[in-house]
Amino acid sequence: MSTEPNHANVLRIAIIGGGPAGLGAAIALSALPNVRITLYEKARELREVGAGISIGYNCWKVLELLGAAEDVRGHLQQNVLYRNGLSGEIKRVKPAPSSVPLKYRSRRVKRTRLQAALISKVPPGIIQLNKKLVSIHDAGTQGVHLTFEDGAKTTADLVVGGDGIRSVIRTSLFPEHITKFTGTTIWRTLIPAKSLSHIHDLFPDTSWWHGPSGHCYFSLVDDPSEFLDSSTSSSSEQMIEVSCRYLIDPALDTEKRFSWGVPATNERVNVHFTQYDRRVRDALSRVPEGGWKEFSAFSGPRLERLVGWGKVVLLGDASHPLSGAFGSGAAFALEDGWILARAIELVTSRASSTFSDSDHDRQVIKARNIADALEIFNDIRSPYYRRMYEHLDSQKAKVSRAQTEAKSQSSDPTYIFESVLASRLEAFPVGDELSWIYKNDIAIIWQQYLRSKREARTAARI
Ligand SMILES: Cc1cc2nc3c(=O)[nH]c(=O)nc-3n(C[C@H](O)[C@H](O)[C@H](O)COP(=O)(O)OP(=O)(O)OC[C@H]3O[C@@H](n4cnc5c(N)ncnc54)[C@H](O)[C@@H]3O)c2cc1C
The missing domain is CATH 3.50.50.60 (FAD/NAD(P)-binding domain)
Structure with a gap:
């Protein structure tokens, strides 16, 4: 006591x-x-186990108030494409909002970046x-x-x-x-963008590929200027986030569910996306074994x-x-x-x-x-x-x-x-x-x- x-x-x-x-x-x-x-x-x-996180206007505003905005760097999202994930057809486009000043626009950021920026502003001796x-x-x-x-x-x-x-x-x-478990399982990873550079249309735009029971999401997570200044870069190459979701009827679920970040095999992920456009399947096949982390959504x-x-x-x-x-x-x-x-x-x-x-x-x-x-x-x-x-x-x-x-x-x-x-x-x-x-x-x-x-x-x- x-x-x-x-x-x-x-x-x-x-x-x-x-x-x-x-x-x-x-x-x-x-x-x-x-x-x-x-x-x-x-x-x-x-230690953050998620892959990337979107930081938009509302988040930049509060990060500024906390004095932590400047240290959060990431990929400036331009167009965001919403596709039919099976055919690849673009169904909707969200353009970058020209009325929003650059510093408040959406960026996809490594979660570790956000966390490090916040930790650096917590006075010493507080965290146990x-x-x-x-x-x-x-x-x-x-x-x-x-x-x-x-x-x-x-x-x-x-x-x-x-x-x-x-x-x-x-x-x-x-x-x-x-x-309760919502029925949604999410798999996330960060891999070098160059391993997907042969696939057309995966980046630099951020894209959502929607299927009947889920989707796959692709977004770069680094600010290219970081690679010009080696002192600020935590990794020597640009990374891309791959995040996939699959939804089942939670009433039929029999598995033990962990909410946050357990390893998943490639087979466990890929089996849900075999009907998707070949570009998605190709991208998933490039994820190195051991790269995926699985998250079960609870609400x-x-x-x-x-x-x-x-x-x-x-x-x-x-x-x-x-x-x-x-x-x-x-x-x-x-x-x-x-x-x-x-x-x-x-x-x-x-x-x-x-x-x-x-x-x-x-x-x-x-x-x-x-x-x-x-x-x-x-x-x-x-x-x-x-x-x-x-x-x-x-x-x-x-x-x-x-x-x-x-x-x-x-x-x-x-x-x-x-x-x-x-x-x-x-x-x-x-x-x-x-x-x-x-x-x-x-x-x-x-x-x-x-x-x-x-x-x-x-x-x-x-
Ligand atoms: C798949 C997915 C994608 C998302 N994408 C985005 C996005 O793009 N942009 C965005 O802004 N948000 C996103 N979110 C939401 C965002 O991740 C969460 O809302 C955010 O992390 C919430 O922060 P938090 O501090 O409340 O909880 P958490 O980040 O979960 O942190 C809780 C902390 O409490 C600790 N803890 C738990 N229990 C105890 C205990 N008993 N004793 C001591 N410590 C404990 C945990 O270890 C953890 O560090 C996403 C969420 C999911 C699931």
Whole structure:
């Protein structure tokens, strides 16, 4: 048990998880005065196992606020092509948005790059590795007791759950909430781009090759300028990300599923894509044996609240288990941490005028401040995630309607596939359809929140 005294003036924050949510929160919160932060990560080393990640406008904006944007380099995405994966026909094109300044345009980035940029901005001494949280308990006015797998225990005033899709913190707060395998298996790898350079049309454009039960995705992940400056390049050659998905009916699934990053053989992957265009099959055949990592997608229903006990908050995938549905989960996770820091800053700056000599009183004020800050966080972020869930539900309903309609019109599998594909592709924004996600600017959201509170106070006085 930690013997640390409970300093009533210091906010003890325990962050669980060293993914984008935990690291972003550590950066944003450590800039506040009178905080003592520890980030606990279960892995022995901070190592990203995914391949690439798309960083768009919303993510650049929050990375800038965290001071980490400059170190994140990657492939500037130009056209994004959506193809019929069986015939190769281009069905939709998303052009690079000319109205968006270059530095805020979408880039496909190695996950390790994003992670390294975030870690470099976390003050030293905060991260503790090999610390798997097993449980938390509400300790009333003392805060929250945390217990780790190695037997270590500690107490915090505020617990930040950035522990991902299968969050222990979420299960502690909301034991009735359950995530399930969605039926989607994802295989991902990075291979040298030159090994696919003989295949026309795989790059430099990013491309999605859609089939009846999944897709294959190809994108470069490096900024070519990195290869001019050997001091910034972690690898001597340009890499391309290959990511393939296959969907089954989860009710029929009999396998044991691991959510994140287990090795898969080439045979296990390739068998699902034998009907695809020869360019896809050729590309898959070039992946070296041992290159694939398999991910099973898990998701769960929307949480009514993202906070609990007045002192525990869920960030990132822990708070909205959507299984990467919008391809922007890192941005959501980072935005969460930044808003949490603003909310704490706001309540503590208001409360600094409330002075008390007694440790007990200060402890009570601190607990009230945390609870108030978490309500502000919940007020801002919960409706945002509700909107995402609602959007996905309506999209799912559209695809299901298209499928029923196509089946009623014809029994030809090609006709049914093409009709469903047309409906599925509508979900991929080529313009500003989902600007509330992809053009989100979290600093503006915070300003809007402050303005709405000021206006409400003014209205109440009239
Ligand atoms: C296939 C796929 C593709 C995606 N593509 C994109 C994309 O292009 N762009 C994008 O922005 N997002 C993408 N996402 C989503 C993105 O990866 C996640 O939303 C993001 O990683 C969430 O960050 P997080 O920190 O909440 O969770 P995670 O990244 O999962 O991090 C959680 C951390 O907590 C640690 N942890 C877990 N349990 C414990 C415990 N008990 N004790 C201590 N530590 C613990 C884990 O080891 C891990 O380090 C994709 C997701 C998937 C599945």
